[in-house]
Amino acid sequence: xxxxxxxxxxxxxxxxxxxxxxxxxxxxxxxxxxxxxxxxxxxxxxxxxxxxxxxxxxxxxxxxxxxxxxxxxxxxxxxxxxxxxxxxxxxxxxxxxxxxxxxxxxxxxxxxxxxxxxxxxxxxxxxxxxxxxxxxxxxxxxxxxxxxxxxxxxxxxxxxxxxxxxxxxxxxxxxxxxxxxxxxxxxxxxxxxxxxxxxxxxxxxxxxxxxxxxxxxxxxxxxxxxxxxxxxxxxxxxxxxxxxxxxxxxx
Ligand code: NAP
Numbered sequence: 001x002x003x004x005x006x007x008x009x010x011x012x013x014x015x016x017x018x019x020x021x022x023x024x025x026x027x028x029x030x031x032x033x034x035x036x037x038x039x040x041x042x043x044x045x046x047x048x049x050x051x052x053x054x055x056x057x058x059x060x061x062x063x064x065x066x067x068x069x070x071x072x073x074x075x076x077x078x079x080x081x082x083x084x085x086x087x088x089x090x091x092x093x094x095x096x097x098x099x100x101x102x103x104x105x106x107x108x109x110x111x112x113x114x115x116x117x118x119x120x121x122x123x124x125x126x127x128x129x130x131x132x133x134x135x136x137x138x139x140x141x142x143x144x145x146x147x148x149x150x151x152x153x154x155x156x157x158x159x160x161x162x163x164x165x166x167x168x169x170x171x172x173x174x175x176x177x178x179x180x181x182x183x184x185x186x187x188x189x190x191x192x193x194x195x196x197x198x199x200x201x202x203x204x205x206x207x208x209x210x211x212x213x214x215x216x217x218x219x220x221x222x223x224x225x226x227x228x229x230x231x232x233x234x235x236x237x238x239x240x241x242x243x244x245x246x247x248x249x250x251x
Contacts, residue, residue, distance in 0.1 A: 189245025
């Protein structure tokens with residue numbers, strides 16, 4: 001996809017590492033001007049920013065912002081507009097998990113996951129829609145999870161948030177389709193990143209047995225699908241959620 005995003009402005013939330021970082025790198029390689037966002041570990045975003053600036057001068061910026069905070073989200077989008085005057089692609093990627101059986105889960109742990117994984121879509125999509133409606137163009141890609149389709153014991157908060165991402169995607173896609181703005185989602189299975197590094201060898205082995213391709217995915221493999229859904233090659237697809245999971249969930 002050489003230069004397929006030449007001069008387009010792309011914001012990926014939660015992009016200091018993992019899937020978000022892989023998306024930023026691929027968009028930058030494809031010619032986009034990219035906005036890196038992170039919150040708790042801005043030093044990771046700084047490392048990425050420096051690497052990108054060496055390869056693609058003037059094509060990247062970093063904004064520290066909490067995607068659950070309305071004022072910070074407003075500031076985030078205002079800063080992008082001030083610097084580059086437009087927004088072509090928004091990838092809602094920031095996400096956390098706080099796993100616990102329901103009977104032991106305090107309300108705060110439920111709420112925290114819903115806020116980062118789902119409320120952030122409400123806040124970021126609202127800002128992006130305003131900009132994209134004025135431009136009469138744009139793409140939004142939301143990162144869901146296969147768990148949002150199947151549920152998972154110990155992840156009622158996470159699974160509910162990701163099921164919400166899928167339904168939110170379908171709803172906003174219907175609202176924006178008449179204006180030619182596409183809204184889609186990607187549902188990763190188990191991907192090697194900080195989020196899945198805590199599994200011990202036994203747990204990993206059990207999980208591998210559930211994956212027909214017999215391995216965890218790589219962040220770059222999710223990024224490739226995000227780029228496709230964001231590109232001009234994908235013009236007649238909206239409201240869809242595409243699993244990227246080595247065949248784990250076939251629906
Ligand atoms: P990760 O490596 O833990 O990265 C999460 C990113 O989100 C980090 O850049 C983090 O930055 C950022 N973030 C967290 N809270 C934030 C907040 N309030 N505001 C702004 N940024 C915030 O996770 P990942 O594995 O790449 O996952 C990325 C997305 O894919 C998530 O939505 C996740 O649910 C989804 N997913 C992952 C998997 C998997 O197997 N890895 C599977 C299915 C779905 P800071 O630390 O600087 O805050």
